[in-house]
Amino acid sequence: MTRRLTTRGEKQAERMAKWLDRQLPEGSRIFVSPYLRTEQTAATLERKFKLYPELKPEASASELLKLVGWPTAKGTVLLVGHQPQLGQLVSELMGWPEADCAIRKGAVWWLRNRERDGVNQTAVVTVLSPDLI
Numbered sequence: 001m002t003r004r005l006t007t008r009g010e011k012q013a014e015r016m017a018k019w020l021d022r023q024l025p026e027g028s029r030i031f032v033s034p035y036l037r038t039e040q041t042a043a044t045l046e047r048k049f050k051l052y053p054e055l056k057p058e059a060s061a062s063e064l065l066k067l068v069g070w071p072t073a074k075g076t077v078l079l080v081g082h083q084p085q086l087g088q089l090v091s092e093l094m095g096w097p098e099a100d101c102a103i104r105k106g107a108v109w110w111l112r113n114r115e116r117d118g119v120n121q122t123a124v125v126t127v128l129s130p131d132l133i
Contacts, residue, residue: 005040012106012130017044019133020078020108028076031055031068038080041106049080057082061092071113071120093122106130 005013030049032042033056042049054067064085068077070093079086087101090109094101103109110125 001035003035003037005037009037009106010040010044013041013044015133016106016108016128016130017046019128020045021047023110024078025076028078029068030078030080032080033057033082035082038082042080055079055081055085057085059085061085061089064089065092094124095122104129 024047028047030042030045030047031052032038032049034051034053038055039051052067054063064079064081068079070077079089083103083105084100086109087103090096090101090103090111091099093111107127107129109127112123112125114121114123
């Protein structure tokens, strides 16, 4: 809970924040785990965010989906959280069977809900690692 970002982690967060600031629409809701490292990461965005105790590492994917109102909530949501919970969330949204998706530290997975022929689908918009920016 009190571990700080490393120097490398700070640099990665800053690079990703610059990219996200160009991509995220105004009014995006930013949900952040109350752990120090995630709070430091979110602070690099220089946008308003809220800490959610529900984003603790042991939270289930279904608890996170309920928290953000997926798939019916309107607008863009950014989650700043932990592994393996974020990987489990991606796996559930993509319909992958009981698998954890490995998500690198500092990476962004941008997912979008869409309806096609009356069926909700999860579309991957982009996956980006801070090492690629």
